[in-house]
Structure formats: C-alpha cells, structure tokens
Amino acid sequence: MADTVVQAQPVTAADSPHQGSSSDPQQRRSAPARRKSRTIRVLRAWQLYVLLAPTLVYFLVFKYWPMYGVQIAFRDYTPAGGFTESPWAGVDHFVRFFSSYQFGTVVSNTLLLAIMNLAFVFPIPILLALLVNQLAQGRFRRFVQNVLYAPTFISTVVVVGILFILLSPRAGLINNAIGLFGGEPIFFMGSAEWFRPVYVASSVWQEAGFNMVVYLAALAGIDPALHDAAKVDGASKLRRVWHIDLPGIAPVISVLFILAVGNLLNLGFEKALLMQTDLNVAASQVIQTYTYEVGLQQAQFSYASAIGLFNSVLNLALLLTFNQVARRARQSSLW
Amino acid sequence: MTTQLMRPPVTPRGTAFRRRLADPLFNAFAMTILGFALIAVIYPIYFIVIASVSEPARVYEGQVWFWPVGFTLDGYARLLTDATVWRGLGNSLLYTGLATALSVALVVSAGYVLSRRDLPGRKTITFLLVVTLFFDGGIIPRYLVVGDLGLLDTVGAMILPGAVAVWNVVIARAFFESSLPDEIREAAQMDGASDFRFFFRIAVPLSKPLIALMIVIHLIWNWNGFFDALIYLNNPDLYPLQLVLRNILVQSDLSGSSNLSGDLASYEAAQRLAELLKYSAIVFASVPLLLMVPFLQRFFTQGALLGAVKN
Numbered sequence: 087m088a089d090t091v092v093q094a095q096p097v098t099a100a101d102s103p104h105q106g107s108s109s110d111p112q113q114r115r116s117a118p119a120r121r122k123s124r125t126i127r128v129l130r131a132w133q134l135y136v137l138l139a140p141t142l143v144y145f146l147v148f149k150y151w152p153m154y155g156v157q158i159a160f161r162d163y164t165p166a167g168g169f170t171e172s173p174w175a176g177v178d179h180f181v182r183f184f185s186s187y188q189f190g191t192v193v194s195n196t197l198l199l200a201i202m203n204l205a206f207v208f209p210i211p212i213l214l215a216l217l218v219n220q221l222a223q224g225r226f227r228r229f230v231q232n233v234l235y236a237p238t239f240i241s242t243v244v245v246v247g248i249l250f251i252l253l254s255p256r257a258g259l260i261n262n263a264i265g266l267f268g269g270e271p272i273f274f275m276g277s278a279e280w281f282r283p284v285y286v287a288s289s290v291w292q293e294a295g296f297n298m299v300v301y302l303a304a305l306a307g308i309d310p311a312l313h314d315a316a317k318v319d320g321a322s323k324l325r326r327v328w329h330i331d332l333p334g335i336a337p338v339i340s341v342l343f344i345l346a347v348g349n350l351l352n353l354g355f356e357k358a359l360l361m362q363t364d365l366n367v368a369a370s371q372v373i374q375t376y377t378y379e380v381g382l383q384q385a386q387f388s389y390a391s392a393i394g395l396f397n398s399v400l401n402l403a404l405l406l407t408f409n410q411v412a413r414r415a416r417q418s419s420l421w
Numbered sequence: 422m423t424t425q426l427m428r429p430p431v432t433p434r435g436t437a438f439r440r441r442l443a444d445p446l447f448n449a450f451a452m453t454i455l456g457f458a459l460i461a462v463i464y465p466i467y468f469i470v471i472a473s474v475s476e477p478a479r480v481y482e483g484q485v486w487f488w489p490v491g492f493t494l495d496g497y498a499r500l501l502t503d504a505t506v507w508r509g510l511g512n513s514l515l516y517t518g519l520a521t522a523l524s525v526a527l528v529v530s531a532g533y534v535l536s537r538r539d540l541p542g543r544k545t546i547t548f549l550l551v552v553t554l555f556f557d558g559g560i561i562p563r564y565l566v567v568g569d570l571g572l573l574d575t576v577g578a579m580i581l582p583g584a585v586a587v588w589n590v591v592i593a594r595a596f597f598e599s600s601l602p603d604e605i606r607e608a609a610q611m612d613g614a615s616d617f618r619f620f621f622r623i624a625v626p627l628s629k630p631l632i633a634l635m636i637v638i639h640l641i642w643n644w645n646g647f648f649d650a651l652i653y654l655n656n657p658d659l660y661p662l663q664l665v666l667r668n669i670l671v672q673s674d675l676s677g678s679s680n681l682s683g684d685l686a687s688y689e690a691a692q693r694l695a696e697l698l699k700y701s702a703i704v705f706a707s708v709p710l711l712l713m714v715p716f717l718q719r720f721f722t723q724g725a726l727l728g729a730v731k732n
Contacts, residue, residue: 138534220451398556
C-alpha cells in the first residue's frame with residue numbers, strides 16, 4: 087500500500103522488460119508517441135486484465151455500487167424508485183438522527199466502547215509478544231503461542247455463547263466462584279454497566295493471541311547481533327526489551343495502530359449485536375447495531391443509510407487525523 | 422533490584438552480578454503474566470468440555486470445577502438428534518467450500534496481476550481497491566444491492582458479497598513481489614510464454630505457501646461467519662451452523678422445548694438439559710477446530726510475516 091505513493095510514475099516504472107533496451111529512446115519520444123505506446127502496452131497486457139477482471143467486477147458490484155447507492159441517505163427510498171429514482175429528501179434523515187434522543191447515547195456508546203477496546207486490546211498483545219520473545223524458546227514457545235492463539239479460531243457466536251453460559255446469574259461458573267467467596271451474584275449480561283468490561287475482556291481473550299503472533303513475527307526480524315552486543319555490554323533482559331525489541335517493532339506498532347483507529351467504529355459490531363439484550367441496551371446500542379435495527383429490522387432504509395454514512399465519515403475522519411499525527415510524530419504513515 | 426541498580430557497574434564482576442539478579446526477576450514476572458494468560462485461555466474451554474459431559478444438576482449447583490461430575494452424554498445425544506444442527510452443518514460445509522474456492526481464486530489472481538510492475542494502470546487499480554478499506558457504503562446500501570441482484574435467500578448471498586478482502590489481495594501482491602523475481606518471468610517470456618501460461622504454469626505452482634495460507638484464512642472466516650447469513654437469509658432451511666448455534670446459545674431458542682410437560686420438576690429438568698445442550702453445542706462447534714490449531718498456526722505465522730514485511 088505504501089509503495090503506491092513511493093514509487094515513480096507508472097509510465098516510466100512500467101517500461102516493461104520485454105521491450106528490451108528500448109526504454110531509453112522511449113523517454114525521448116513525443117507525447118503522442120508515448121500515448122500510443124501506452125495503448126500498445128495495455129493491449130499487450132490483455133491477459134493480465136482478464137485475470138483481474140472478476141475481481142474488478144466484484145469491486146464494482148459489491149463495493150462501488152453500494153457507495154453509489156449511499157445517495158439514498160439523501161432520498162426517501164422506495165423499492166420501485168431504487169437508488170436513483172426515489173424522491174430527494176435533502177438532509178432530513180441526518181437532521182432527524184442528530185436531533186433524535188438516541189443520537190447522544192448511540193454516539194457516546196460507540197466511542198466509549200471503541201476507545202476502551204483500543205486501550206486494552208491493542209497494547210496487551212505487544213506486552214505478551216515481548217515477554218514470550220524473551221522468555222520462551224523451542225517447544226515451550228510453540229506451546230504458549232498455540233494456546234494463546236487458539237481463541238482466534240472460535241467463532242464470535244460461540245464466544246458470546248460462552249459468555250452467556252459462564253456469566254449466567256444463577257449457575258454460571260463466574261457467579262459460582264463469586265458465591266464460593268461469599269459474594270452476591272452479578273447479572274453480567276443483563277446490566278448496562280457490565281457490558282463494556284465484559285465486551286473488552288472477551289475481546290482481549292479472543293484476539294490477543296492473533297495479534298501477538300504478528301508482533302512475534304516482527305520481533306523475529308530483529309538482528310540478533312544487536313542483542314548479543316547488548317549482552318556483552320551487560321544489558322539486562324528488561325533493558326534489551328526496552329532499547330532493542332520495542333524500537334525494533336515500533337514501525338509495525340504504528341501501522342497497526344493507525345489501522346486499528348481506522349476501523350475503530352467497525353470492529354466488533356457483530357459481537358455487540360450478539361451480546362445485546364433488552365437489559366443492557368443502554369450501553370450496548372452502538373451506531374452500527376442501531377443502523378441494523380432501524381434499517382434491517384424496521385426497514386427504514388434511507389434513515390438507516392444516513393446513520394451508516396455518518397458512521398463511515400466519522401471513521402474516515404478518525405483515520406485521517408491519526409495518520410496525520412503519526413506522520414508528524416514518526417515519519418511513518420500508511421501513505 | 423533497585424539496590425543492585427544503584428551500584429555503579431564499574432567492574433565486569435559487578436555487571437555480571439547485577440544481570441544475575443535482574444534477569445531472574447524479569448523471568449519471574451514474565452512467567453507470572455504468561456501463566457495467568459495461559460490459564461485464562463485454557464480453563465474456560467476446559468470447563469465447558471467437562472461441563473458438557475457432567476450431570477446438568479451438578480453443573481447448576483456449582484459442583485463441577487476440575488473434572489466431570491456424574492458423567493452423561495445426554496447433551497450430545499440431544500444435540501446430534503437435532504435436525505437443524507445437521508442441516509446447518511451441511512449448509513456450512515457447502516457455503517464454506519464454495520466461498521473459499523472462489524475467494525482464493527480471486528485473491529491469488531488479483532494479487533499476481535497487481536504485483537506486475539509493468540501493468541499499465543497498476544497504481545490506479547490498487548488505489549481503487551484500497552479505498553474500499555477506508556470507506557464503504559454501509560450495510561443498508563449493500564443489502565439493497567444484494568436484493569437488487571436477486572441474491573436474497575440464495576446460496577449466492579453466502580458466497581458473492583464477501584468474496585474478496587482487500588487486505589488479502591495486498592498480502593498476495595506482497596508475496597508475489599518478494600518471491601517471484603522479474604527475471605524468471607523475463608526468461609519465460611523470452612521462451613514465448615504468454616501471461617496466462619506463466620501465471621498458471623509457474624506463478625501458481627510457486628505460490629503454494631500463499632495459497633495454503635489463503636485457504637486456511639478463508640475456511641475459518643467462512644466457517645465462523647454469521648452476519649451475512651443473518652441479514653441475507655430468511656429461510657431457516659438455508660441457515661449455516663453459526664446461525665443455528667446463535668439460536669441455541671444466545672437466543673436460547675431450543676427447538677425441542679415445545680414438548681415439555683407441564684409439571685414443574687420435569688420442566689426444571691428439561692431446562693437443565695437445555696443448558697447442557699449449550700455446553701455440548703460449544704464443544705461440537707469449536708473443539709475440532711481448536712485441535713487443528715497447532716497444524717494451522719504455521720500458515721498464520723507465514724502470513725503474519727508477509728504482512729509485517731509489507732508494513
């Protein structure tokens with residue numbers, strides 16, 4: 087992704103090797119001649135375009151057509167009118183959303199959940215990777231990796247199912263343990279204040295291992311000579327983690343952080359939907375679950391599209407902001 | 422540790438002494454954290470496995486902690502005689518197989534083509550693909566498009582709308598860029614190989630690690646996905662396993678509950694059997710996959726490496 091910008095202009099970069107040594111005279115040619123040679127190169131590459139065509143069709147149909155269809159957020163969608171013939175409604179749906187009593191709750195729920203999720207789900211895998219990398223070698227390392235990694239393979243439906251079972255107020259494992267120590271049972275899934283802690287903790291449980299493996303792969307790329315040299319100088323493990331390992335994976339951390347921020351409002355929507363109960367809805371109703379409820383359950387397509395568009399724009403704004411900040415801070419960004 | 426750190430590290434002897442104390446402390450700290458993490462991951466899964474073969478009443482009373490109490494297979498018997506579970510399993514196998522085959526074919530071919538530096542328009546096309554990572558129309562317009570295509574309540578809805586993930590195309594492109602030098606292609610083209618021929622005869626056979634990774638990723642995604650089914654399918658006969666599980670686990674919609682008798686004791690017993698069924702359902706849906714983790718992890722480490730290199 088990054089190299090799409092870094093690279094030279096494709097016209098020169100793409101001087102294809104099979105045209106032999108003609109690249110030098112080519113650059114001196116006049117503009118029309120160059121345009122002509124581009125046409126020839128496009129025609130010559132037709133087989134490549136054939137290989138790419140199904141993917142392009144997919145993107146046009148399932149990505150760009152919905153983007154075009156997002157205009158129904160500004161229309162009153164009717165099934166007969168579709169995306170382009172339904173009557174215009176201006177910004178009515180946005181005004182309705184912004185002035186609805188749901189707006190404040192839904193937006194703050196979304197941001198709170200996303201930020202709490204980011205604050206815990208993002209750093210913990212880094213910590214785990216640094217520890218595993220320093221500590222475990224050979225079989226033990228593979229064992230730790232495999233175990234921590236395993237929950238990635240469990241579907242979100244099952245993870246939420248496990249939560250409902252283990253946190254059940256009457257006979258769940260957690261409440262039995264609380265009872266053993268003489269505490270009062272807690273109705274985790276049926277209370278708004280427990281929704282976010284349970285959500286975040288289960289996200290850590292499910293995702294930390296996968297992200298840890300990414301950082302472990304980056305740590306494996308650090309030159310062992312650095313560690314050897316530091317050891318000769320008498321640096322302790324903690325010092326080496328701090329001065330070698332952490333700077334070594336800093337570029338990966340910052341890219342993953344930007345990506346995580348860019349997806350801040352999208353991640354985990356399925357889980358919020360699954361975890362939602364009538365009793366915790368005050369905390370669990372996020373923008374996306376609200377879109378789902380309004381759009382797909384109540385069939386208010388235009389209103390729901392407006393809410394969805396608001397979500398997308400907010401997401402994009404967050405991504406651009408953080409990318410800018412990261413670029414200023416460490417000269418590493420997505421583009 | 423602090424007192425040792427205050428001693429100036431002047432002699433090699435002092436340095437060695439300090440390291441002898443600092444590193445064991447670090448190791449102890451690391452072991453504690455990792456031990457806690459291992460238990461936090463293993464124990465809930467282990468508990469569900471033993472609870473699924475325990476007497477439901479004992480689980481309910483909190484007597485099951487470390488081993489099964491009152492061994493029973495009733496939960497599994499009930500689960501495996503449920504027609505919706507088997508139908509869901511069949512549907513999931515069908516959707517997962519078809520969707521994975523299509524996705525891998527598209528991702529590998531698109532990744533290869535976009536790795537070709539001599540492709541006119543490569544930059545523009547890559548940009549158009551990547552844009553969709555950061556902005557999309559949202560679920561409502563997508564739902565309406567799928568509806569306009571007549572895909573609602575068809576197998577197509579489970580295969581087409583999520584067929585290509587941009588991130589995987591980026592990984593595939595990085596793989597081809599780093600492992601398929603231009604020289605090989607130039608040599609093949611010198612010998613008269615067309616782009617098709619080169620792709621199918623040389624690029625694909627050389628990309629077995631990539632294809633294996635993509636198959637594993639898509640198998641797991643498709644197998645575990647439920648959201649597309651939730652929004653695009655209304656007909657319960659088409660439900661994949663995850664949606665059936667959702668009904669059992671999350672919505673507690675237990676298909677046999679209508680034939681419960683009225684008296685309270687047996688109602689409670691049936692309720693507890695229904696709880697037991699949940700434990701069995703979790704084991705049934707997850708443990709086979711978990712047993713494959715050691716074999717699958719190799720592919721993901723490669724994938725993580727590819728991603729990290731790219732980054």
